[in-house]
Amino acid sequence: MSREAVLVDAQWVEEHIDDPSVVLVEVDEDTTAYDKGHIRGAVKLDWKQDLQDPVRRDFVNQEQLSQLLSERGISNDDTIVLYGGNNNWFAAYAYWYLRLYGHEKALLLDGGRKKWELDSRELSDDVPDRPATTYTAKDPNLxxxxxxxxxxxxxxxxxxxxxxxxxxxxxxxxxxxxxxxxxxxxxxxxxxxxxxxxxxxxxxxxxxxxxxxxxxxxxxxxxxxxxxxxxxxxxxxxxxxxxxxxxxxxxxxxxxxxxxxxxxxxxxxxxxxxxxxxxxxx
Amino acid sequence: MCGGTEGGLSLDGVDLDKESVIQGVVLREEQPLGGAYVRLLDATGEFTAEVPTSATGQFRFFAAPGHWTLRALAPKADPVDRAVVAARGEVAEVRIVL
The missing domain is CATH 3.40.250.10 (Rhodanese-like domain)
Structure with a gap:
């Protein structure tokens, strides 16, 4: 992977914000951040509620991930662009996690939510309505x-x-x-x-x-x-x-x-x- | 709030016997600035933590006793550094004016 293949900047996001094959995903520990405004079209993932198993001490398994991304309207072929607060900690975690379950096209927004905010770029309150898909997570790449x-x-x-x-x-x-x-x-x-x-x-x-x-x-x-x-x-x-x-x-x-x-x-x-x-x- | 400073965050639920609290407010033109970022740097200048300010411009860290630096970042402003000393059982209140 070269830097260009895994990392995009704000300009790239703004140019691709209406591209139907690109899904922006905000991943946070503090999910009130998303509710206070997010990049237009972005879907919310809660690091704890969505990505951690509610009972066992582990992240969600292949079936749980398949169900989660299907519900959020994300397809196997989509390019997922991850960003979030805490300097992208949880976005990077979700990136690692999506790669572990074999998602091919994942990207990280350089600087995450903070850089976007410090640049005074547009934030939206609209929650996107994405029709459900049938996402199939691959076997975990250990x-x-x-x-x-x-x-x-x-x-x-x-x-x-x-x-x-x-x-x-x-x-x-x-x-x-x-x-x-x-x-x-x-x-x-x-x-x-x-x-x-x-x-x-x-x-x-x-x-x-x-x-x-x-x-x-x-x-x-x-x-x-x-x-x-x-x-x-x-x-x-x-x-x-x-x-x-x-x-x-x-x-x-x-x-x-x-x-x-x-x-x-x-x-x-x-x-x-x-x-x-x-x-x-x- | 006993021991709290005017305008400081509530300390309800914080066990001050165990904690060395650094908290305060970020201001711009005398108004609290929400959505700024405050970084906590250790005595060597290394990053230790970062929080966004609340809608009322406030922030809080649970540090260890010692010398720290707060660095505030906000849109359309140069970063501002403030030195602060934390002690166990105490709340260091800091006002950062951008």
């Missing part, structure tokens, strides 16, 4: 999803990239600082993981840095591009942002998102944990 056991095995062998903020990595915070901190698991990081906050990959306005800057960022921070990589954060959405950078923009072949991330790892019994600012020993 080559881009890491589970806990292979993450433990990756200690000291693969690149582990912890994309949380330095204070979360060190164990001084348990969650991003816009959320209350009370949580039950241990603080710290997976030993040997390098801390490369997702935010280093983005500019203040939420757009991605250039490919050259990104490659230099990860190399300097200790990522060996000849090795496989697992990215993680707290719940897998910020690491989906970094997965997008490494796998889609920089075209690294073996990059997985560990969506169990710290909320799972930091609650496991008996696994090694490192605290402080250094990666620690394997």
């Amino acid at each position: 080559s881009i999803r890491a589970f806990r056991d292979e993450t433990v095995e990756a200690i000291g062998t693969k690149n582990l990239v912890d994309v949380r903020s330095p204070d979360e990595y060190a164990g001084r915070l348990l969650a991003p600082a816009h959320l209350p901190q009370e949580q039950a698991q241990r603080a710290g990081h997976i030993p040997t993981a390098n801390n490369i906050p997702w935010s280093k990959a983005a500019n203040d306005d939420g757009t991605f840095r250039s490919d050259d800057e990104l490659r230099e960022l990860y190399r300097e921070a200790g990522v060996d591009f000849s090795k496989d990589t697992i990215a993680y954060c707290r719940i897998g959405e910020r690491s989906a942002h970094t997965w997008f950078v490494l796998h889609e923009l920089l075209e690294q072949p073996n990059v997985k998102n560990y969506d169990g991330s710290w909320t799972e790892y930091g609650s496991l019994v008996g696994v090694p944990v490192a605290v402080g600012d250094e990666p620690g020993e394997g």
